[in-house]
Amino acid sequence: MRLKNKLYNEALRDKKESVITNDGSCTLYSFEFEEHYHSTTEGALMESLHKHVIPAFSLIKTKKELHILDICFGLGYNTFATLYYVLKNNLALNIHIYSPEFDKKLVQNLKNFNYPDEFKEMKEIINSISEHFYYEDKRFTITVMIGDARIEIPKLTQKIDIVYQDAFSFQKNPLLWTKEYFSSLRDICASDAILTTYSSATNVRMGLWESGWSIYLPNKQNVRIGTIASLGELELEKVDMELKISRNKEAKSLKDSEYI
Template structure:
């Protein structure tokens, strides 16, 4: 396992299948998970006593583990259910030997259980990993509160950014769900929009914009993106659709 150290000191890997790093090396693996997914989601859901989270896709587990780390620190009484699909079983089983940052030291038992059994449960946390096709898996889920849309980029992993995919995400989530993603690409936002989501933009660090999405308009500190206006101004922009053989 060839570890790649990111700017916050945490390690990541390079995917030979998708030809991309699992995390933005300049941001840092754990920092990226917290800033792009966990903190925006918890800011919107901070008054909840329990949360059901869909983590697309598990990969090295940073989003799931950062969620637990953050919840234990700031919301110690919250109950978490986390569901996460992942194609690569070999990757998951190798994670018991992955060199995680010190922030995850107290989560070593969870990491070992997920690596060996693909599930973990205690009185406050339930995690289920699904080894296989994320597109099929999400059809079995319901009443999800938070979706971490963190697949490899739409250029190389189109099937997890299409209108059809986001329609399934729309159907497995509840009316107050939030979708977080690092992508600000117009075609990705159009795919979310065509699936029924309202699009918002945040910039928590002042350096890089991010997209969050909801099923209806919400009053939050974020910039609402009028996608109909976007379509009028950029008629060349198109949503992503599944390829038909």
């Protein structure tokens, strides 16, 4: 993928700083993207649970097998929080998680990361992912796809039920927030798929909406409001995107052509 402007800086990729967030869990600060991997105010674990896992699982209740796309793997909080939630609530589910990540060294070092106590029973899983980028048992399958998400995601053949859209922000990593990117997600998703994201930005919601997703407001949680999108109808407050556009004629979605 040939870029018009330099979006990534490999010279800074290994430069990260450990940070303790407000819920006591640890995250990292990326000097390459000039952002934390998680909200330091809400907390790494709280953000994963209340912006992604709990909203998604509250909306998909009838399936016994779920295929989840976690974008991107990073420190693995969304993936591990999913397993924690399923085990804690004794949910009779088989879970398959697919997660792209271009920072191979980051994943390899996760076996040494200071995770919260909620993940202490997952040491074997974390070690397997660090060493093999894969884990499998009778209930859970986790596949970390090392590489560019825009290249790896279209390779998926299994229809996705849940997308955790949790990349670095559109200001820092725009190619994972464009209309074309959201269209590529739609193409690999089931007809009733749910997408969760921390972003409530108008250009992000427009990109989703223009790609065929319906936009909803999540139920109020103890975290800053984000967005839920679906390819089906949900019993949530729907965002009237046509009204928003009529009130803001200059609003537009991000496009690949701006960056590629």
